[in-house]
Amino acid sequence: MRKVSIFGATGSIGQNTIDLIARDMASYAVVALSGGQNIQQLAKDAIRLRADVAVTADEARLEELRAALAGSGVEAAAGAEAIAEAAARPADWVMSAIVGAAGLRPGLVALEQGATLALANKESLVTAGALIMGTAERCGGQILPVDSEHSAVFQGLVGEDMSAVERIIITASGGAFRDWSLDDMAKATPEQASSHPNWNMGQRITIDSASMFNKALEVIETKEFFRCPHEMIEVLVHPESMVHALVGFNDGALMAHVGPPDMRHAIGYALHYPERQKLPVERLDLSKIGSLHFRDPDLERYPALRLAHEVLAMGGLAGATFNAAKEIALDGFIDHRIGFLQMAEVVEEVLERLSASQCLKNAEMTLDTVTETDHLARKTALEVIAELNR
Ligand code: NAD
Ligand code: MG
Secondary structure: OEEEEEEOOOOHHHHHHHHHHHOOHHHEEEEEEEEOOOHHHHHHHHHHOOOOEEEEOOHHHHHHHHHHHOOOOOEEEEOHHHHHHHHOOOOOEEEEOOOOHHHHHHHHHHHHOOOEEEEOOHHHHHHHHHHHHHHHHHHOOOEEEOOHHHHHHHHHOOOOOHHHEEEEEEEEOOOOOOOOOHHHHHOOOHHHHOOOOOOOOOHHHHHHHHHOHHHHHHHHHHHHHHOOOHHHEEEEEOOOOOEEEEEEEOOOOEEEEEOOOOHHHHHHHHHHOOOOOOOOOOOOOHHHHOOOOOEOOOOOOOHHHHHHHHHHHHOOOHHHHHHHHHHHHHHHHHOOOOOOOHHHHHHHHHHHHHHOOHHHHOOOOOHHHHHHHHHHHHHHHHHHHHHHHO
C-alpha cells in the first residue's frame, strides 16, 4: 500500500484527490489530511479514508475537530505547526493543495522526508522556486506538477530533451470577463468574478482566472519548474479550455495536450506517474466539438501578465513579493475595499516600492527570507490599499 497525505484536503483539488483515492482504497494508506474551516468535511473524509491524523489550520477549532473525530481513532491536531508536523510523517506521495503561500512550508517538509510531491500549490514555485526545486534535488524527492497546464507540458516533454524546446505555450480560458470591456471590468463585483466558464475551482483561483493573475502565477511557475528562459513562455487565450498547453520544438513540431477541463486528469497523472491508469474523466469527441479557438491575450485588460515577466526579469525574491501583494489585493477585492482592476495597481505599486529595498535584492533564498519578504509585501500592500481609499 502506498502511504499518501493530502494538504488542503477540503478544497477543490483536495476533494478531487480524495475522489480518486476513495475509488481504490485497497491501494492506499492515508497518513494525514489537512483542512481549514470546514471541520465537518475534514472529519468525515479522515474517518472514511481511515487517516492517521486530521489537522485543521485553525487552532481555535481543535476541540470541534476532536469532537467530530471522537471514537474514530483518527488523531486531531490544529495550527500551522501541526500541519508541518503532519507533513513530516513518512509518506510516499503528498498532495500539496493548500491555497496561497501557506502551502510552501508543508511542501518543503514533505520533500525533506523524501516524499514525491504532487504540487497543486503554484504559490510554492512562485514565492520560492529555487528553494523548493533545490530541496527536491537535495533530498532526492520528486515534484510532479498538478496545475493542468504544467501537467500538460510535463507530459509533452516525456522522452524529450529540453535543449530541443523552443517555446512553451500555456493556455488561458480568459476567465469570467474574457469578453468584457475595460469599463465593465472596472465595476466588476467579487460575485461576478467568482464564476468560471469552464472550470469548477476554489473562489480565490477563480477570481485570479478572471484577472489572469492565475496565468501570471503560472508563467512564473513554468519558468521555475521547467527552468527555461522566461522569453520562451507564451500565453494563449483558448476559451474552450481543452488544449491545456503546447510544447514547441526546434523542428517546428508543436505537441499539444488535449483533454477535458477536469482536474482529476492532472491529479491522476501525478498519482500514477510514471504509469497511466484509467481515470473517470470525460472522453472528448472532437467531431462533436468541431472547432477550437485561440487568440493573443490583451495586455491592457490583463496587466498581471506583463507584471509576471517583470517579476521574472527581477528574479530572487520578487516572486514572493508578487504573490503576497496579490493575495492581499485579492482579499481587498473580495472585501469590496478595492475594485477589480485596482488589484493589479496594488501589486505593481508594491513591486515598485520594494524593488528599491534591500529585501528584494537579498539574493539568498531561504524559508526565512521568503517569509520576511512575504510579510513586508503584505504590509506594503495594505498601506497601498489604505492610500487608495483615502
Ligand atoms: P480551495 O480554496 O478550494 O481549497 C484550499 C484548501 O486550503 C482548503 O482545504 C483550505 O482549508 C486550505 N487552506 C486555506 N488557507 C489555509 C491556510 N492558511 N493554512 C492551511 N490550509 C489552508 O483551493 P483550490 O482551488 O483547491 O486550490 C488549491 C491550490 O491548488 C491553489 O494553490 C490553487 O492555485 C491550485 N490549483 C487549483 C486548481 C483547481 O482546479 N482548483 C487548479 C490548478 C491549481
Ligand atoms: Mg492552471
